[in-house]
Amino acid sequence: MIPTSLDDIKKVLSANLDIEGIDLDSVNEDTPLFFGLGLDSLDAIELVIILRKNYDIVIENMDEGRNIFQTIGTLRKHIEANRKK
Secondary structure: OOOOOHHHHHHHHHHHOOOOOOOHHHOOOOOEOOOOOOOOHHHHHHHHHHHHHHHOOOOOOHHHHHHHOOEHHHHHHHHHHHOOO
16 A cells, blocks of 8 residues: 555645635645535546546446545545556
8 A cells, every 4th residue: 555645635735626716725635525625526437537646546336436435635645545557
């Protein structure tokens, strides 16, 4: 398992998604991706692409995605457990 820090996730999200106006210093493991960062369904598609491109992780179905994309922490843990790059 390759460790993935909260700061790593914040950097990837801020570089790839439109989350301007969000104070990244206030983002923690429990921050909801959609209500906390203001992401929408298009951002969910972008997250799937980011996972594939940056970590070689494929989201198999929407139910799996809903669980992974609940919070910054659930996303980080999934990346840490499944990344191949």
